[in-house]
Amino acid sequence: MMSWDFLWRHTGRAVIFVTLCGLTFVVCFPLVWALSTSLKPKTEIFATPPTLIPKAPTFENYAALVTGRQQYFQSGGQQVDTGATPAQFFTRWFLNSLVVTLGSTLISIVVSTLAAYSLTRFRYWGRTFVPYFSLLGYMVPSIIFVFPLFLMMVRLELTDTLLSLVLGYVSITLPFCMWLMWAFMRSIPIEIEEAALVDGATRMQVFRDVVLPTALPGIIAAAIFAMIVSWNDYLFGRVFLNSLDNLTLTVGVMLFFEGTHVDWGLLMAACVLMTVPMAFLFMGLQRHLVAGFGAGAVKG
Amino acid sequence: MEVSLEAINKSFGSVRVLKDVSLHFPSRKFVTLLGPSGCGKTTLLRMIAGLETVDSGLIRFGDKVVNQLAPRDRNIAMVFQSYALYPQMSVRQNLAYGLRVRGTPKAARAEAVERVARILEIENLLERRPAQLSGGQRQRVALGRAMVRKPDIFLMDEPLSNLDARLRITMRAELRRFHLDLGATTVYVTHDQLEAMTMSDHVAVMNSGMVQQFGTPAEVYGRPANLFVAGFIGSPPMNLMPGRIEAENGVPVFANEQSRVPLRHLTQRLQVGQHVVLGARPQDLHLASSTDEASAHGRVWVVELVGSEKLVDIDLGGKRRIAVQVRADAHVREDDPVHVRIDPAQVHVFDASTERRVFEAA
Structure with a gap:
């Protein structure tokens, strides 16, 4: 006979398991459905009953996006206005997103790491409250920043350039990255830097050989944050950019909805391609987030 | 270097x-x-x-x-x-x-x-x-x-x-x-x-x-x-007893309610009436068998065995205690009345106001 304790423990586990399964399903289903739709030929997309696994999988949607084939968009039985179509610009937008994301992340990381090092290691007025103020800035919704920033970009004659977007993203990611790095740097024991100084290293050598490798998990966390914000942003891209050549993926993909005809297969393929880089990045880097953080540096 | x-x-x-x-x-x-x-x-x-x-x-x-x-x-x-x-x-x-x-x-x-x-x-x-x-x-x-x-x-x-x-x-x-x-x-x-x-x-x-x-x-x-040094260095710590200098046959004597110690070697250095602190390490104190050779009297408060030695805490009365280190095989029990012999040559004398050591004449 099973004891109550036994039952209780196993029911508890079962409940947790089922809940987690449910949550996983809710989170993953849209992604799975997008992937499924992107692999279906047009005839199958609206088929009833809907199929989760395409009967006749095709990569024609992806091929169209990657090669920017115009005629594909016009096929499918209906004649849509010729001229520029979103698919033609897809690779360009992808590249733009990549440039803007990497650019803003690089600037944010370099500046925030150096700033955090300075804030935690040198004594000067304001070093105690600057980190908290920087966090305050992040708590304000970015819609409040976007128009003042836009006006500044107009003054600087940077509107409709990728540089404007890079600067815009830096303005929202840098404060948080700095706060993150500041919190991280504080946890790095100062003795290991002093040991390096006594060993004969210069300040820059200490920073390069000792601080940076120890701070790497923090840097990766900050970089992931900055990349996700920049890659997924719609608002700044929408406001700052207008010529088709300069759009980023998020803004560009919205154009697939324009007009009377929505090519769902194409749209879903674009979404999948947008998701993939971030997903792989995250999977590749996440083990660095916790691995070997400061372990064994001091005490026992 | x-x-x-x-x-x-x-x-x-x-x-x-x-x-x-x-x-x-x-x-x-x-x-x-x-x-x-x-x-x-x-x-x-x-x-x-x-x-x-x-x-x-x-x-x-x-x-x-x-x-x-x-x-x-x-x-x-x-x-x-x-x-x-x-x-x-x-x-x-x-x-x-x-x-x-x-x-x-x-x-x-x-x-x-x-x-x-x-x-x-x-x-x-x-x-x-x-x-x-x-x-x-x-x-x-x-x-x-x-x-x-x-x-x-x-x-x-x-x-x-x-x-x-x-x-x-x-x-x-x-x-x-x-x-x-x-x-x-x-x-x-x-x-x-x-x-x-x-x-x-x-x-x-x-x-x-x-x-x-x-x-x-x-x-x-x-x-x-x-x-400070006297109290900080040494384990078990040095016994420190406050008292005054009195004269006896022209020899300065450390005195308080519990003990009297003649300090012949410091004759030139001490004044009658001077407030001093007498320091004696537990290792330098001895239990005496008779009253006449002893400088202090009290009752055993607690005995601690520390390996090859025993540390005897002695209650001198007036809330004052001193520690004496004896061999482990010595027969001492709690509440026994005991006499403590303080060897004048082994004590350290400090001026109570300056807290400095009173050094022997060179």
């Missing part, structure tokens, strides 16, 4: 952590800065290392004033309390780092690392990371990192405090041997008097930012310069 400190002052904010500290560490000697936590000993060590600025005063290595020199230009090595190994480098890289940043050729670097690893018996650990080492092994790597460069001055900040008791005893002897083999001047910081007494050539006892006494361990133990 000898190290001189001349009138060193240092404040953190409004707190004065070092007050006019002057010390001279002879070349190739093992010198210990000993004191309770917060006495400024670590700050002083960090100043010698160049990790802390000096408010006023001079630090000299030999004849050279080093106040403005960066740590890297002082040719020193330091072992930190927390070891401070570079977490992402292997033991080999940890040991070689100092040589690498100083531009030592690769072959010479490898040779030096091998040599140190052999001495410290850590050859089999060279490819490991600090996280994979035990406390004692980390300690050795930290020592090795300091030894590998052949420094003029070896600084150690409580390097044994994170080790367990047994390992600490072995490491004490090893550190002393390393010092002799290295031939560098060693400055060692600790709050553990046993470490200071066993390892050092000279001890600087510090308290509240000032040097209380500087001398050999024997001097510091045998002739403590003031009440």
Whole structure:
């Protein structure tokens, strides 16, 4: 006979398991459905009953996006206005997103790491409250920043350039990255830097050989944050950019909805391609987030 | 390389952590800065290392004033309390780092690392990371990192405090041997008097930012310069009894309600009526069989067996107790009435107002 304790423990586990399964399903289903739709030929997309696994999988949607084939968009039985179509610009937008994301992340990381090092290691007025103020800035919704920033970009004659977007993203990611790095740097024991100084290293050598490798998990966390914000942003891209050549993926993909005809297969393929880089990045880097953080540096 | 400190002052904010500290560490000697936590000993060590600025005063290595020199230009090595190994480098890289940043050729670097690893018996650990080492092994790597460069001055900040008791005893002897083999001047910081007494050539006892006494361990133990040193050095701690000087047949006598001790050897140094504190180590006190040879009387309050000895706490009345150390086979039981013999030649007398030792006539 099973004891109550036994039952209780196993029911508890079962409940947790089922809940987690449910949550996983809710989170993953849209992604799975997008992937499924992107692999279906047009005839199958609206088929009833809907199929989760395409009967006749095709990569024609992806091929169209990657090669920017115009005629594909016009096929499918209906004649849509010729001229520029979103698919033609897809690779360009992808590249733009990549440039803007990497650019803003690089600037944010370099500046925030150096700033955090300075804030935690040198004594000067304001070093105690600057980190908290920087966090305050992040708590304000970015819609409040976007128009003042836009006006500044107009003054600087940077509107409709990728540089404007890079600067815009830096303005929202840098404060948080700095706060993150500041919190991280504080946890790095100062003795290991002093040991390096006594060993004969210069300040820059200490920073390069000792601080940076120890701070790497923090840097990766900050970089992931900055990349996700920049890659997924719609608002700044929408406001700052207008010529088709300069759009980023998020803004560009919205154009697939324009007009009377929505090519769902194409749209879903674009979404999948947008998701993939971030997903792989995250999977590749996440083990660095916790691995070997400061372990064994001091005490026992 | 000898190290001189001349009138060193240092404040953190409004707190004065070092007050006019002057010390001279002879070349190739093992010198210990000993004191309770917060006495400024670590700050002083960090100043010698160049990790802390000096408010006023001079630090000299030999004849050279080093106040403005960066740590890297002082040719020193330091072992930190927390070891401070570079977490992402292997033991080999940890040991070689100092040589690498100083531009030592690769072959010479490898040779030096091998040599140190052999001495410290850590050859089999060279490819490991600090996280994979035990406390004692980390300690050795930290020592090795300091030894590998052949420094003029070896600084150690409580390097044994994170080790367990047994390992600490072995490491004490090893550190002393390393010092002799290295031939560098060693400055060692600790709050553990046993470490200071066993390892050092000279001890600087510090308290509240000032040097209380500087001398050999024997001097510091045998002739403590003031009440602080008397109470701090020695285990079990010295008995300290306040009293007054009275005269008896022209000889000054220490007297309080519980005891009387003639102090013939201090005749020239004491005045009648002077308030003094009499210090006597438990090891220097004896239980007497008869009343006439005894200087104090009381009742056994508690007996503690400490290995080969017994520590007898004796209640003298008036809430005053003294400790007497006797052999373990002595027959003493709680509540026994006892007599304590205080040998005048073995006591230390301190002026109660200045807290300084009353020295015997030269």
